[in-house]
Amino acid sequence: MTTGHSKNPDQDSSNGGVSGFFVPDLCRVRSVFMLVISSELMVMLLAMAHARGQWIDWNYFGLVSLLVQWTVLTSAALICLARPWLTGLTTTRATLAMVILVIADVLLFSGVATRFLYPGETAAQWQAVGKSLLIAVIATLMVLRYFYLQHQWRQQKQAEMTYRLTALQARIHPHFLFNSMNTIASLIGTRPEQAEDAVLDLSELFRASLNTSERLVPLKEELALCRRYLALEQLRLGERLRVDWRTDDALNDQAIPPLTLQPLVENAIYHGIQPRPEGGTVVIESQRSGQYVYLLVQNPKPDSGASNHQGNRVAIRNIQARIQALFGETAVLKHSHQGELYTVTLRLPWQTTGTSR
Structure with missing residues (x-):
């Protein structure tokens, strides 16, 4: 995957310009809100799949939701802080760097959470941490892929608009x-x-x-x-x-x-x-x-x-x-x-x- 090029690679101009970085600015309230809502929907699906004899396991939903929201918000904050550095990388390297940031964040929070959920059960703790990391990596790659496709679509629309403008002018x-x-x-x-x-x-x-x-x-x-x-x-x-x-x-x-x-x-x-x-x-x-x-x-x-x-x-x-x-x-x-x-x-x-x- 390759990103588009603009005069300023990290500028979402108000006049319709498309940022050169494929990940939206996660410092913005709208971006954070969409991440929170999307992650909550995913947690709800997991809680429904985990439930036995009922539609949803609310205890499981509450615990997982707390862990997921903490990791989502802190990961978004880390990516937001690292954005000036990430914009100077290629798409592949930026993707790898963001995945590493998410892995480190999830490892920290899941490691602490499993100590309370499975006290004294080392094997269960490592298994829970492993599952959390695998889910986090898959979810992160899916979200980044979605961001990339959206960025490509916006660039294509911008190119079409530029062509129409040039033709008219x-x-x-x-x-x-x-x-x-x-x-x-x-x-x-x-x-x-x-x-x-x-x-x-x-x-x-x-x-x-x-x-x-x-x-x-x-x-x-x-x-x-x-x-x-x-x-x-x-x-x-x-x-x-x-x-x-x-x-x-x-x-x-x-x-x-x-x-x-x-x-x-x-x-x-x-x-x-x-x-x-x-x-x-x-x-x-x-x-x-x-x-x-x-x-x-x-x-x-x-x-x-x-x-x-x-x-x-x-x-x-x-x-x-x-x-x-x-x-x-x-x-x-x-x-x-x-x-x-x-x-x-x-x-x-x-x-x-x-x-x-």
Whole structure:
């Protein structure tokens, strides 16, 4: 077995990164709670198997539970303390080291416990210790195997998310590029300053599409990218394109995947503004309600069938997959029709990037 590699091998980043060490941080309350519950279920099964003439041997359950919980909690504490050292080892060596730690811990506690359970019976004591060690080794290897498989699964999901992000960020519509270049060419002779600004906006869009190192960026950066994109489209569409900004500056540091709003704004223009001779208004809104942040992109209702355009569906599915991979099921992307308006709503958990960019 081999572990994945990341810039920091022992960092579970809040933005969806996967730790390079396959064992979760056992210093966390959730990890300890899961270990306690799992070990108690195992003890209950042993007590049921040990019972004679009843469903469960409660005396046996109590004694074994006490021993198991002590060993589980102390072993978890030892692994937690040794984690900085373990992360520098290979998977095989780290597994061996953790098994040795558990064996030493179980040997200590079972050796003390058997002296009280089997006083003066040396053979029974050694037999009980041997059984405890065998059970501990088997259980430890099973738990570590489970942790490893979970880690591999998380790495695979992370790789898939990275691929989707790269594919989306690398996708700038050829017709958008051609239209932008034609617009810039037409401005060079008559309005050179606007042409220069348009070149800068276009280069910023390309920079964002090629930068795949960031998983989350502040909302203000994504909004700034949308403004650059809209500035280019404004040159092409003129008065046909109107934008209504309803953004809350208090949400500037909200964490959002890069190139999340821009494709939604692009869809709003291509399917809601461009086909209409009279154009229309694109509304971009951000608001917070409780522990959630809502981002809305609204445009005139597309012509019949336009909202089902393949590019539109791909963009929405892609964004939905990315936000759920980063934030879980609390992140939602939905679209709706209300009269003559088409609205895409993005719900994200309130979370800041922790940067001052």
